[in-house]
Amino acid sequence: MIAGLFLTIFLLSWALTWGVRHYALSKSLMDIPNERSSHSVPTPRGGGVAIVIGFLSALPVLGGLGLMDRSTLFALSGSGLLVAVLGFADDHGHIAARWRLLGHFAAAVWALFWLGGLAPIALFNGSLDLGWLGHALAAVYLVWMLNLYNFMDGIDGLASAEALCACLGSALIYGLVGQIEPVWGVLALSVAVGGFLCWNYPPARIFMGDAGSGFLGIALGILSLDAASRSPALLWSWAILLGAFVVDATWTLCRRLLNGEKVYQAHRSHAYQYASRQFKSHKAVTLAVVGLNLFWLLPWALVVALGLVPGLVGLAVAYMPLLWLAARFKAGTREVPSIP
Template sequence: MIIGGLLLLAIFLLSWVSTWGMRHYALSKSLMDIPNERSSHSVATPRGGGVAIVFGFLLALPIFGWLGLMDHAALAAMSGSGLLVALIGFADDHGHIAARWRLLGHFLAAIWALFWLGGLAPIAVLNGTIDLGWMGHAIAAVYLVWMLNLYNFMDGIDGLASAEALCVCLGIALVYALIGEVEPIWGVLAMSAAVGGFMCWNYPPARIFMGDAGSGFLGIALGILSLDAATRLPELLWSWVILLGAFVVDATLTLCRRLLNGEKVYQAHRSHAYQYAARHFKSHKAVTLAVTGLNLCWLMPWAVVVALGVVPGVAGLIAAYIPLFWLAIRFKAGTREKPPIS
């Protein structure tokens, strides 16, 4: 426990220092997010700081494996997939990569992860489990690719993606502690430490943005951790998806509405509910804190009761998501932004 705690502190400090270094690198290379009509910020800001999360987390994984604090299959899945996604994102941060090539790389990363995890574990439904076989593995691949892309979509205002990752990881750590699953706690705590070091620089007003390398890495890493949890206890997958609800609902509803509107979904936009909310309240901090409160006070309790078997997973998911859909619709997720009146 002492060694694990010291390692977590080292990850936090390494992430903090690495973010500082990435900020200076971005400034020297003019790697900046310049405000435009599709952005949610008004000041040119360095981007690419999420590389510090990748560096801190991936560097710690072999040490956790050597100490016996992390399953080797999950370690291999996250190391290979996370590194590939981060490299694609880093290259895209520096110069555009065609969407089709990014998507191909994302699916290769998902397949690598599923190879090590053994595919999708049986899913808990009511009082039993369902093994979807090869169809389940295909669904899991789509799930991982969607997770990394939705995380990229939701990284649009100061501190939001960092706060979400912290809430999800610390929330599931509490769930693991309550049900007596000790081993997977270290993985999510390591992610929390890496994100925490970066968030010191990303908290509103942000001094550096995460960038595609960091957001894509976080998305697929959280997806892999959730699928690994399902191999231990089927109900845990529902708890994970509940905790990820704020991002899942906003991104999915926004994507569906934009598809129905005939818009090019791969183009940059600012029609997510959180973006409308940030403009409505004229504050990134207010929205980031509101999502944090929603995670801690609403989604976390549902994740706990589902993991403890008090409420079936499907029922808990539906109950937890109803207010999220109401909020997303209330803040016009996916609707076209009206042009300003001249």
């Protein structure tokens, strides 16, 4: 039954991506390369809608089978749908940043209502309950997650590959620590992303678009908060698994703020974008991030989840090379125009 469900999600996502690609080509919904782009060929956008439909359609089935609790189902469905609709509308015509941000916070509040807010945080040998401050920080966290995922969706296959690594890594960790129920949600998201990745793997034949990237960001954020409510250490594990995106996006944003730049304007100054230009390959950078996830971040996330290393210590050690890479590739610095 479960295998059949996952196969259906994968095929649905694959087929919907194919359909959206043809729709985008017919309506000229294209990403046209410009000076802020990391691609050089006009490419259809909006394929992430397939991930949204594939995953959200699986949630009632998981709920009906008793494999996902009601609160997580409603948190993911309501928030994910709102963010996806906003992103889809923005893909078709610009929506002012203030209205997008308002919608993002509304989605975050909806999710936190169903999740019961932020669970106590594991801190060394104890836990810390931040109360209402924690709930407010959790809302900011969800909004930042969906926006940083949008920022990091800039080269072929990267956002899809990161979601796959985070979801499959968390599924492995859940199994090893005996948390079986949340496994099904992350696996369902994995196969939905997998169907889309068949079309988005370098060289991409369609881009995810804001509907898909924002949806993935808030979905991963909700899944991480749900995990924290089951075992406080798992929030640290999720933060480690998502480290490649968290560090690059946060470092770049802070650096641009310090430079006095308008952070809401499009740019291509993330570390991964500098790296893709330096190595002249999207595939090389995407595969490098996958390797970093599998061979560095996943082991640290696992030892934290197993209680072998305190969460804060594990996070700090896991992030050290990521911070070095952000500095090495000059994330957030203004790009120097090339002289013809």
